[in-house]
Amino acid sequence: MDGGAAPRGRRLDAGARREQILEAAVACIAERGFGATTRELAQRAGVTQALLYQYFESKQALAEAVYERIYLGRLDPRWMREIRDRAVPVEKRLEAFYRRYTAAIFTYEWMRIFMWAGLAGEGLNRRYLGTVEARLLRPLAEEIAADGRFGAPELEAMWALHGSLVYIGIRRFIYDLPTPEDPGPAVAAGVRRFLDGLRAEARRARRRELR
Amino acid sequence: MDGGAAPRGRRLDAGARREQILEAAVACIAERGFGATTRELAQRAGVTQALLYQYFESKQALAEAVYERIYLGRLDPRWMREIRDRAVPVEKRLEAFYRRYTAAIFTYEWMRIFMWAGLAGEGLNRRYLGTVEARLLRPLAEEIAADGRFGAPELEAMWALHGSLVYIGIRRFIYDLPTPEDPGPAVAAGVRRFLDGLRAEARRARRRELR
DNA sequence: GCGCTTGTTGATCGTTTGATCAACGAAGGG
């Protein structure tokens, strides 16, 4: 329950203490949102409420540090490279990417803090999902189009795939509903269904054109 | 911005006033969540903070009234009947249902209050989505299976379809991202892709069986 | 015009909140 360290009151070097507080704040804000009180945060970190202000200017500043901690470097640059690797069939690339992506974001902390931030109206979500669209969905759509068998999917179709997979995490961590413990197979099935759907649509379009 | 009625201080009969307060609370809680203060709620309703307690026992009670107001009767029983109407092709039924369903829930108030409730850990979401599964997704899966062309989709596949469509509303009302003003075409396309995906999978399964 | 009912208010209570500050005490150098 506590940060895992240091009996209360024990001296710690500044870096470690700051880290401990931040970690506790992540857990606490994931659970209760920005409405969590500074006293709750302090208790979870195992320090006094006053000490928070030694390391963070205000509650707002601490919350922003939590946001940064959660999102900074969440999008692995390797993913973007692997998406473009045409030595691998596009269906394998799509499945591999979404297996990794969902594995990365399907955590209690990430899912919930992201949702809290969305409702609170922080710009964070818009920025993050803007990057997702530009760096992930758009390249994926281009790679799928380049294959030839699937037509050229619109971005809205890519968002539909994205949503169908992310929604597994929403069911689990936001609504507390039962979901497959390992989302891997569901992700693979979703990707397959998506590509099959694209292919069928592309076939129909080609047939219409021939007539 | 105000409930639309009565200059401040004017007398109103109890029913209308209660309605006015509830309406304002819906708008306010959708925007700010349960953290909205009673003074905000009162201001939006155009009454004094003290008056809230004439009509609701506590802030908690008011919030629960908001939850009920939003969810009670949201699931139109006609939908469940139309889902079973085998005089209509199942793909038409699926599309028609999701057009109506999304039209019903894609409102600022519904989407956001549902999400706030999920994060707050109210049982509401579990109950509601349990009903969705039992009364909508399961029947839909059965109807799709009865058609014969699409195989028998697992519930997890139905949730994937559901998620891909609901996610449009999440993007719009939670993350404040641009989405098609009319989600209708995106819904229709999503349903079509889903069924095409099922059919391709079913074909593969049949072929495997023949070998 | 009077009195009664009832919807409404301003003032106020006790508590909780984010934030501040003087004082304490463990560690390390000389």
Next chain:
DNA sequence: CCCTTCGTTGATCAAACGATCAACAAGCGC
């Protein structure tokens, strides 16, 4: 051993919070 450094605390503040209550005033029967 003392002195300086610096991480930490308990006490405390002003503001904001949910909730209460006596007092007010609009409408209505008579």
